[in-house]
Each structure stands twice: as structure tokens, then as C-alpha cells.
Amino acid sequence: MRPGDEIRVLPSGKTSSVARIVSMDGDRELAVAGESVTLTLSDEIDCSRGQVIVTAQAPLEVADQFESTIVWMDEVDMVPGRAYWLKIGTQTVSATVHEPKYEVNVNTQEHLASKTLDLNAIGVANITTDREIPFAPYSESRDLGGFILIDKISNKTVAAGMIHFALRRAQNIHWQAMDISREHHAMIKNQKPAVLWLTGLSGSGKSTIANAVERKLARMNRHTFMLDGDNVRHGLNKDLGFTEADRVENIRRVGEVAKLMADAGLIVITAFISPFRSERDMVRGMMQPGEFMEVFIDTPLSVAEERDVKGLYAKARAGQLKNFTGIDSPYESPISPELWIDTTKLTPDEAADLIIAKLIP
Template sequence: MTTTDEPIYQVESLIAEDIDAYLDAHQHKTMLRFITCGSVDDGKSTLIGRMLYDSHMIFEDHLQALESDSKRVGTQGEAIDFALLVDGLAAEREQGITIDVAYRFFGTEKRKFIVADTPGHEQYTRNMVTGASTAELAVILIDARKGVLTQTRRHSFLAHLIGIRHIVLAVNKMDLVDYSKDRFEEIVAAYRDFADSIGIADFTAIPISGFLGDNITTHSPNTPWYTGTTLMNHLETVELDQTLDQARPFRMPVQRVTRPDLNFRGFAGTIANGIVKVGDSVRVLPSNKTSTVARIVTFDGDLEEAVVGQAVTLTLEDEIDCSRGDVLVLDSAPAEAADHFECHLVWMDDAEMLPGRPYWIKIGTTTVTAQFERPKYAINVNTMDHMAAKTLGLNAIGVVTFSTDRPVVFEPYTQSHDLGGFIVVDKMTNATVAAGMIHFALRRAKNVAWQALDIDRSHHARMKHQAPAVVWLTGLSGSGKSEVANELEVQLARMNRHTFLLDGDNIRHGLSKDLGFDDADRVENARRLAEVAKLMTDAGLIVIVSSISPFTAERRMARDLIADGEFVEVFVDLPLEEAEKRDTKGLYARARAGELTHFTGVNSPYEAPTAAEVRIDALTTSPKDAAAEIIARLIP
């Protein structure tokens, strides 16, 4: 026995070195994000549970709880119900289905993984899109007994639409068809026909049993006729998208301008595509200012070069204007900027898309206002047919054009998910309502520019000796808006004011005669009224608009079009029961009888203003007094 402690120190040193080496190797492993999808009961959750189990990613106490839960839900024998590892919601366990997207992390010696288990039911399509939005690979499961189903086609189309480049066709439950080679080849042939029709050029087909583990981590003796890869081996060796993105020109959306002191000004962001090096000539879009990269700063120190996926701060040689939402690109290979696009749109909200309504869209680090036009067509994902559509409802997919209130830097989604993909946010609720993928910019965005004019709106206003304005009267049908608007114009005319009255009913005979009365058409009608009113204020007029305009969002859109201080919202407030009593046209009665659809107040909502500049109590105020009250607000 030795009396020195040196061997103990050596052992401790070796252990520390081993730990450091292990942690370093684990830190530098590549990461693959993938999803499992397919029809209901194809075994998605079971497959993920099996992979976690085979990867030894389950703690002992969790395994014991899993075994107990498996017995409680009725799994036969000593078998484990691996789906319980993933189906965490009580409703999922009770129904035996997946409802929400479940994310799980696991790793092997070669690679780290984040897997999203997505729902199979059609009503949860939006959940599937959410899970697929960050994935690089999709495992499409097919029950060997059932073959290619509608949801198989739907999820394959969505995965391809979202830009997932790697598809694995996992023919599951092979044990229930006696590991039949003929059945496997029949399913693969049927899927190949469908894949070819939607543009999936290549996929990897693997016969598996998620429940028994066949061809998951090791080749199964039950399928001696299959000589291809196992599922885990394919996941560990498939080429990552990052390799392709690195070969593209440098792009970095600016997330933040960093200025801790007067001696440092940097632009922080995550590199979306390509490589950037110190000394590279870069361009700021959309301003087109150019400079040279001086430093590439990270938390761990400066770099000589940075690649796609890295979060860095770039400093430039020149003091040029650059802010959040701008995009730094390679000067020799710039991106485009435009304000009118065609895209695929996946609608994910219970309330349908309303063409003409302003929404926020977030693309890269930029947030702008956008308006969608009526869909060119909707896609029946079950048949791939193109269908005529006025709007898009929950889980619907269509090809739509949209315009933004200013140019945004973009690339087609097939080239860059960061600069070609966007989300849509409802301005009123702040809810994410859709996801989109840009195809291309429309030629109009490049060819149409504002024409400079010598006589501007201020000149028109001076000629008329008045300040232009829009008086927007809103209220239920029968509330007396038209009478108030008419009286208001009469009194303004007596004051030698130059006015024009846009009455909602009169507009329907010309400008909006092609529109109906559903929500989408009401939004478009309000948009047209607002645009015409804006043009008339440019001519120096006081414009009076009388329209039900039932939605808050469209009245706000109209306000946003008009210069500050020139928009006066007037709420002609009359209770619904009183409006029905005053209804000389009998419209309410017809709506109650079911003869009129989309009638405001009966079978279509009216969103009353909460902060109108003027509120007229239509029960107690005459049109003459109401007009005088509006004039007092309009002309102090």
C-alpha cells in the first residue's frame, strides 16, 4: 500500500477529464428536429415512447409509473404502453388520442433530437402545422392494416408545403400483418404514386413495429427481406438542412441594435443563411446602405467567421442607419424587397379570414400591416383539387395574394424559411390566426410607384379655406345614421364648407354593387369606403360616411388611413329593440323569419364603439341637434 495520495489525485484528474470530454462531445453534437404524423391510431405516440425507451432516456421512477399506468389502462401482460410517455394531457389518456403537440428531447451517441408528436385528427391540423414549422424531417406513419389514408395524404402534403425536405415512410404494426413483404411493397407503391403527384421526389420507407421495436434501433429477424436502414440509424445519419442553408448567400435579420456605450454599436441577430466573415462587404435592406464587417462578437469572444444558426453581433466599419427589422445581406448577392406577394396560407383560427381586413404579419424580425385579397383558390387536401373560395376557414389551405403597408425583405420560402415564412396576427385579439409561405413578389410591387404631384392635399385645403376631415357615422340599421349625416351636410353647406356624403345604401348601387352582406364582403365594403374617403380628404373635402360598418377592426383601419386629428367617429346609439320598431323597410322582420342572412344585430354581430369621439343618443337626440353636436366637435 502506498502512503502517497498521488494515485487518488490522478484518478480524480482522469475522471474530471472524462467528464469534460463527454460534456464537450455532447455539446457539439448536431441537433435534428423531426415530427411524427399520420392518421389516428397509426402509432405515433407509441413509436416516440419506444425510441425514448430504447435510448435509455426514461428515469427509473418514471419507468415504474409508466408500468403502473400501462396496467391501469389495460395493456395486456407485462407490456408497456409507450404512448403514455407522450400523451401527457388527461384528455389524451382518457380518449387514447393525441390532441396537443408533445415535444420530447432525447439523444444518442451520434446526435441529439427534438421530436414533436402531432395530432392525427383533422380538427387539429393547426397543431400539426405548429409542430412541423421547425422540423427538418417528418416520419409519416401508416398502419400496415389500413394503408394510405386521407390523413396520411393531408399530413404528407402539409409537411411538403411547409418545406420539410426529408420524409420517412414508417409502415407501422407490421406484426399485425405477419410481417408481409407483399403488404409493405403494396403500401410503398401506393404512397409513391401520391408523393409523385404533390412533388415529393424522394422518401425512405421502413417496415417497423413501434410496439415490439422491429427495425427501430436494430434490424428485426422478422423482416429478413428488408435490407435497408433502421429508423434510428437514418435519423442519426440524415444530412441536416443547415448544411444546405450554409451554402446560400449570407442573410441575417436584425433583432436588436446593441449600444452599451458610445464606443460600441452592434447589430444582433441569428444568421438565417450563409456565412459571414470579418471584412465582408454587406448591405442593409431595405435602405441599401453598404458597409464592411468590422467584428463578429459573441459571448465567448470575437470570431473570424460565423455560420447559419449562430447568434452573433456584427459591428460595421461605417455609421449607417440600421434597426430592428432590417436585414443584413451579402453585398454581392442581395435579397429582394417588395410589398405585394403570392403565398400559401394555412388558416388556424375559428374566425374565418376576412379579405381586406388589416392584420399584423411577422416575417423574420419585421412586423408590418398586411391585407389579404380573396383566395385565388382553396386546396382540398384530401383530393388535391383547387376550389373556388371567398375566404378561408379553420384548417383551410389556399393560395392568396396580400399586400403590406411598406416593403419587406423576403426570399421565397423554398429558399429561406426565415425570410419566406410568416405568421398572421389578429390586431384586435393578438391571436396568431394563420401561417404563410411566400411564393414570389408580384410584378405590381416593383412596377407601381407613387407619382409626385405639384398640387398636394394642403394646397387643396387652402383653396377651400378648411381643414379636411372624415366624419364616420356608425350604428345599427334603423338608428338614424343617414338622417343625421344628411342634416350634418346641410348645416356644413350653410357654413360654406365643401363636403361630400358617402351613404352606405347609395354606395351599394355603384362602387360596391358586386358585394354581398357576409362578413368578408362587409370588410371589403368598409375598405372601399375608407379608401375613397381618404382620396376625398386629399382633395380638401370634409367627407361624411354613413355606414353600419359593424366591425371595430375596419373602423380602426379607416382611422389609420386618415391623417392624425382628421378622423371623427360618431356612434349613433340606438338599442336593438328600438331599431326594430323604427324599421320601415321590414328588414329586421325578414331577418327574424330567416329570409335575410348576415343581417347586423340579428344573425351577424355589431361591435359597438367604445371610444368614439361623439356618441349620439338616438332615442333622445334629433338629427338637427346631433348634427350641431358633431359640428361643435369638428369645428371648435
Template sequence: MTDTLDDPIYKTDALIAEDIDRYLEVHQHKTMLRFITCGSVDDGKSTLIGRLLYDSKMIFEDQLAALEADSKRVGTQGQQIDFALLVDGLAAEREQGITIDVAYRFFATEKRKFIVADTPGHEQYTRNMVTGASTADLAVILIDARKGVLTQTRRHSYLAHLIGIRNIVLAVNKMDLIGYDQAVYDGIVKDYAEFANGIGIRAFTPIPISGFMGDNITTVSANTPWYKGPALMEHLETVEVDQVSDQQKPFRMAVQWVNRPNLDFRGFSGQIATGTVKVGDAIRVLPSGKTSTISRIVTLDADLDEAVAGQSVTLCFADEVDCSRGDVIAASDNPPQSADQFEATIVWMADEEMLPGRPYWLKIGTQTVTATIQQPKYQVNVNTMEHLAAKTLELNAIGVANLSTDKQVVFEPYEANRTLGGFILIDKITNATVAAGMLHFSLRRAQNVHWQATDIGRDFHASLKNQKPAVLWFTGLSGAGKSTIANLVEKKLARMNRHTFLLDGDNVRHGLNKDLGFTDADRVENIRRVGEVAKLMTDAGLIVITAFISPFRAEREMVRQMMQPGEFIEVHIDTPLADAEARDVKGLYKKARSGELKNFTGIDSPYEAPEDPEIRIDTTGMTAEEAADAIVARIIP
């Protein structure tokens, strides 16, 4: 028998196809809400998300079977399913019963689509919470009804508000464990309201819940007859995100890639951060300020007449305008600012403390520059919101500080534009992300202080002295012989009629750096200042010789970057710690070993030896005179 379209099976397939098409059509036009769950450890964040996934029927049968098996294996008490296991995917989390990483989950209801980030509760993983909150529209702050408002509750609330989340749900969880006591719930809400008002949270939605039992999650529970508000799911489905649409803001697009497949095409690719752009629109490229108009808006599928925020496109200009990765294309009549000095809030995310003056990579949008941070203006006490004096920032600390960059950065205040106002700091040596931050404004001196051009330049100064400027940067442990060898090198160069200047570590601490101690932060500032002085001296045409322990690679690299290519010559006076300590000419090692001298390099403060110095001197195999001769022979042809 021949199959025909009249057969029932074909009618069934057609109906199914229509149903799928209708579902996809409806699903495609649903609004999206991104939210996070946060709070202190063991407040029930993972259990809540697991319950939402389960109740919204986003779990397949095989997942459910595996979940039931895992729940039995971990010994869930009084409940067949441990909903937290739907989210706690890492083995370490299942073993410890905590969330370490940020777990993202997608689910949908008939009214809305959701992306939820389950963020860690432990204080040591606050950095992960910041990551999850950076793209969220709403935060669900969970509180264990038995414990009330804790320090981590305050910290996460402050961070959520700081990052720009204006929709806050206070989910008082584990109500079943306090017998659904309204008085306890009201007390927690009152305590939180007093704190929230102090940090600028003017409104929040409190909901009593039990993720374990399902109370007030998808439907209002009979166990809380005194509660007259919505269930959590109803609130998530209907809450209006109170933000100006990105499409209504001025046009901004950071250039990610210059698209040049052939000589006939040149475009600039990126994702539109805010606003809309049309063919024929006048644009401005920043920081150069060059202007042009849009000739084409190119996508993989076809050219567009108009593109909006969120779309990834390639823009072509009507004119040959210089534009590179990291530049920002903006509306010509309403461009963002450019500056190199800012005030910012910084959330420190590294185990090692922040070192003021140390250079870090600053990444903002597609721009990457070198940035140095000054000593914080203050650190925020998340319990009292008090501004505390601070010389540095430690793990999870939040502070306000000024920072400067080595070149102009295109930016907008974070509250106006997350893309051009939010940044991360990256350690130059380890490439680890050490902080996240939000720019407030540029400093007035960034606009008022300009480089003054002079007619007599560094080349003329060098030609007068008939020499090539250089910095001989001696580094090594205390007692290695840096000062002795540096002094001999200068004497030998002087006999050769070379114009030199010796900067010695002890000598500069009598004047230029007399205000600095020997903490890691002060050591960084010590080297930064010396580097700036050495740079001025090379501009004057001198051969500069420095003798400093300079224990950190990052600061030696910072000074190298200040100089012209080839002018920085790192000289490692390589002396084993035992030999340097045996000499102990100044008695410093003895004091350090006895505890009288703190932060002494090689004893209780680290020394990071050069990995690839231009010159290495092994003092165990030569005298100081021989070492000086070897150095001079290397630098003077």
C-alpha cells in the same frame, strides 16, 4: 492524517472528471436532428416518443418511478409502463388521452442529439402541428395499421412537405394489433406512395413498428422477418439532412435591436439567418439599399473576425448608415428582394374565417407590417390535391392567395429562406395568431406600379377651400339614425360654406359596391373601398361624411390608418338594438327575424361597438336635429 493527492478518493475524482470531460467533448460535437411526429389522433405518437426516451435511457429513476405510478393510476392494459405519459404533460391530455399542445423533448444517443416535437393529431389542433414542423428537419408520419391512410395523415404530410421537410419516415404503427401482417403493411405503403407522389414527395422511408411492444424501434424485430430495412432509431441516427447548409447561402441578418448603450457605440443586433460575415465585408441595408462595410463583429465574450449562420451578434458599420429594427443586413452584391405584393400559401389557424380585405399584422423575421389578403385563388383539398374555388379560408384550410402590405417587405421565397419567406398573420384586435404562410414570389405589379408625384398636393387643395379635411365616420346599427343625422350635418356645414361630400351606405351599393353582398367578407370589402374613396376625397380637401353600419372594429381602424393623424373622427350613433328594431323603417329587422334576410347586423351577424369614439351620440336622449348640432359644434371651432 493529512489528505494527499495520492489518496484513492482523489484518483477516483480525477478519473471521473476526465470521463466527464471526454463525454462533454464528444457530446458537444454530435450533430443535431430536429424531427416531429405527426399523423391522425391516437396513432401512437406520444407512445413512440416515450419509447424512444426510455430506450435511449433518458429517464431518471425518480421519473421512472412516477411514470410507473401514473401508468397504474390510468390503468394501462397489458403493460407496466404507459410511455405516452412521458410526453402528454398537460392534465387535459392525460384525462382525454390525446395530445393538445406541442411537446418538445430532448434526448441523445452515442451518435446524435435529437429534439423531437410531439404534435397534436386532432384536426382542430392542426395549427400546433404547423408550429412544430416549422423548425424540423424530418417528419415521422405515423399510421395506425388498423386504419390505414386517413385525411389527417394526408393533411400533415402535405403540410410537412409544404413547410420544406424533405425527409419523411412512414411509421406504420400498432403492427402487433394486426398480427404483423405483411400484406396489410404493404397495402398501406402502396396507398401512401400514390398520395405522396401526387404532392411532390418523391421518397420516404417506410418502417413497420409497434411503439407499445417496441418492435423496430431501437432494434430490428424478430416479429417482422420480412422487413429488411433499419430500425427507426438507426435511421434517425444516420439519416442525412438533404439541405444546403445555411452557412453556404448568401449572408442575411434581420435586425432585432439597435444597440446604442452610449454615444461612442452604435451596433445592430440579431441572429444571422444564413451565410457568413467577416470584418471588412461590404453589406447592404434593406429596404433602403444603403451600403457600408462591417467594422466590428461584437459578442458578449469578445469581438470576432467572422460569424456564421445561427450566431447572435452585434454588427458595427464603418459609415453612419440609417438602420432600424426590422431592416435586413445582407451581402452587398447579393441582396434579397423588396416588394409589397406577393403570392403566398396560407394555412388558416383561427376559428373565425379569413376575411379578404381585412387588415392583419404580418410578421416576417423581425419585420411587422399591415397586410390585406385578397380572395383566395383556390383552396387545396388535402385528400385529392384538387384546387377548389373559395371565397375565404376556414379553420385548418390551406389556400393560395395574393396579399399586399402597406410598406416594402424584405423577403426571399420560402423554399430558399425560411426566415425571410415564412410569416404569420396576427389579428389586430385580439392579437391572436390567425394564420401561417409561405411567400412564393412578388407580383410583377409590385415592381411596375409606382406612385406618381403631382405638383398640386392635398395641402393646396385644402387651402383653396379654407378648411381642414376630415372624415366623419358614422357607425351604428341599422335604424340608429345614421343617414338622417349625417344628412343634417352636411346641410349645416353647407350653410357654413364648408366643402363636403356624403357617402351613404345604401347609395354606394348602387354603383361602386353593387357587386358586394352582405357576408362578413363582403362587408369588409365594402368598407375598404369606401375608405379608399374617402381618402381620395380628403386629398381633395373635402370634409367627408360617411353613414355605414361598418360593424367591425378592425375595418374602422383600417380606415383610420388610411387617413392623416387627427382626420378620422369616429361618430357612434348609439341606439339600443330594441329601439332600432322598434323603428324598423325599412322592415329589415322583421325579415331578419323571420329568416328571410341572412347576415343581418344585430340579429345573426355581430356588431362591434366602438370602444373609444371621438363622438358618441345617444339617440335615446336627443332628437336628430340636436344630434347634428352637437356634432357640428365638436368639429367646427
């Protein structure tokens, strides 16, 4: 790098030129790989931590979908579809790991079919990040091609990986700008978009309370839409079962739909067990700040099982229903929800009034 060289900042793509190269010993006429120097640019452009400065003639690739080799290092198996923190270079982004294409037998190099990766397993899988990042294949750069995955809840490093290449579909899909903004959608409805996320055990009363909330908001001339767990599985998510990976994908799809509806200016009311904190946090991250309201419909397991309006607990206890939350699949209670509803002390209408009071002070 020399003063006067044209540079580009990735992933923003903004360009400038090098005005000065500054070191502890004064200005320099040349800087090479491995040296620590300060670059003064000719223009005031944003260049924050994690972004990469490259010569304008030889930029890096930028993408948000990759094929990668992953070495799993945690005792808890990888969950396809779950969001992890991906740290690459000095940049940290949210990333989703898809079901492995195959697992590698380390002794024979044979490719084995696998739906997940367990401790010390090595596999090849696609990864999607929440935004485009500059990268280089690991074969060309360890710094910009190697990464680690961090569990968002425990903050443990769960895997290390190497990027092979960007997926072609990532390079051929571009965001289409729209003339009508989400702010305009909300303005003409005279309301602030929101996503009311009701979570709790089966039988806790989520759907009953959500229905009461929507009914009361309709009387206030608010524009709403309700997404219910059972109803969504009749259409959008009818191809999903109840394994941990399927539950993660179920909530991811619902989160994307809720985001689109919030963009349309609606108040979205959801009623989903959504048993895992990481997926509820993933949906929160999809929304604009302040638009996501987590409502914990807290009902003791014994009370929910006593209600058992759908007969599901009886089937689960009899072994006829596998992966049922609260029986043989865990429920992770919210730690700091926006609202905590104790259904042993409140009627559905009283609970709905509390939610609306929180939504519209």
C-alpha cells in the same frame, strides 16, 4: 461579412459600408451566418427593427403582394379582405388576405374551389401588405419566407404561412410623386381635412345626422363630401352583396375613397353601418393621425326596428333578407369612439351640433 463591405438596408434601399464588426471578444475581421455581432456602419443611416441589412451586390427582393400557402389555425373562418397583422422575421405589418385560389385536400393533394379557409384548412391565396417588405421564398429561407397572421382585435395567432413569390404586378407598380401636396390642398380650402365616420345600426339615424352635419358645415363655408352606404352601393360597390366578406370589401373601398378625399383637403362625412371593429380600425389606419373621428350613433335595436323606415327589419324577421345586421348578422359596437351619440335623447340637429363642436372646437 467583412469590414469595408458595401451594404444595403431594405426596404429603404439606403447604402453604406461596414466600418467595424464588433463582438463580445472585440473587433472581428469576419462574421458568418448564425453569429451574433454588432455592425458599425460608415454612415449614419436609418436602420430600424424589421429592416434587413444585405450585401449591396446581392440584395433581397422587396414587395407588397405575394402568393402564399396558408394554414388556418382558428375556429373562426378566414374573412377575405379583412386586415390581419402579419409577422415575418422581426417585422410586423398590416396585411390583407384575398379569397383563396384553391384549398388543398391534405389526403389527395387535390385542389378544391373555396371562398374561405376554416380550422386546419390549407390553401393558396394572395396576400397584400400595407408597405413593402424584404423577403425570400420559404424554399430559400424559413426566417424571411415564413410568417404568421394575428387577429387585430383578439390578438390571437390565426394562421401560419409560407411565401412562394412576389406577384409581378407588385414589381411593376410604383408610387408616383405629386408636386401639389395634401397640405396645399387643405391650405387653399382654409380647413383641416377630416373623416367623420358615423357607424350604427340600420335605422339609427346615421344618414339623417350626417346630412344635417354637412348642411351646417356648408353654411360655415367648409368644403365637404358625404358618402352614404346606400348611395355607394348604387355605383362603386354595386357588385357587392351582404356576406361578411362583401361587407369587409365594401368598407375597404369606401375607406380608400375617403382617404383620397381627405388628401384633397375635404371634410368627408360617412354614414355606414360598418358592423365590424376590425374594418373601422382598418379605415382609421389609412388616415393621417387625428384625421379620423369615429362617431357611434347609438340606437337600441328595439328603437331602430320600431322606426324601420325602409321596411328592412320586417323583411329580415320574415326570413326574406339574409345577413341583416342586428338580426342574423352581428354589430360590434365601438369601444372608445371619439364621440357617442344617444339618439333616444338628442334630435338630429342637436347630434349634428355636437359632432361639429368636436370637429371644430
